[in-house]
Amino acid sequence: MLNSDGLALWREAGCGEWKATAAEIGHDLEMLEVPYTMVTACRFPLANSRSGQLRRGEEVRIARKDLTHLVRWMPSLKESTDNIPDDCPGWGFTIFQPKAEGIAATGFALAADWPVWTEKQARAAHLLCAVCDYDLRQRNDEDRLPYYIPLPEKPNRLRLVCGRCCNHGRDEMQRLASLAGNSA
Structure with missing residues (x-):
């Protein structure tokens, strides 16, 4: 690729x-x-x-x-x-992970061909919003950046949600802070 x-x-x-x-x-x-x-x-x-x-x-x-x-x-x-266009995506796919003390930006270890996967392949790789089905590979909307928000009953399962559907991770930060005994 x-x-x-x-x-x-x-x-x-x-x-x-x-x-x-x-x-x-x-x-x-x-x-x-x-x-x-x-x-x-x-x-x-x-x-x-x-x-x-x-x-x-x-x-x-x-x-x-x-x-x-x-x-x-x-x-x-x-x-x-x-002939590579200037706006061509690179290797990195950044996701945002809410923590009790704030938001951490981390890289998601995907193969370099992630931008050209079909929607079906992207869905299988959990690259669509788990709530609204928005394709999180699109980087043209700052309001829809990918956040890692696992379900409380499945904390180790990959679940990505767009910023619009998860209040940009703020609700998850508050939940984690209350679990840690901190005030949010």
Whole structure:
């Protein structure tokens, strides 16, 4: 996946012998003297998955500034990188997590291709508002930023809600503060 931050190649953990692993891709890049980083990243669950859990994998990422090292081996990459729009999303997907003492901004470890997932894939990855079904990948409305608001009866389950539906996390902060015995 090529985006404003660079090039990313995702590999599912334990994908089998027929596909190169992220470590093998990294080894090849080292031989070509191309700088890269390897990160843990998740993708949407498969349609036939019974668990509905996000698929964990590793992603090899080459920063945009380092793509010149790869262009000598893949000249056609230069034209592709020159055509990346300025407003193209990057690798990061930030979510806001209310805590008793305030709001924390954290990164959600998604594969770099998250902006182009279908709505069905985004729903399976919990990237739609759990209340109103708004697509949280849209970044054009400051009022609809994604907040991590788990249900009290399922505190460890991923549940994202847009800012409009959760009062921008304020209600959850007050609830957590009252549980902690603090005044909100």
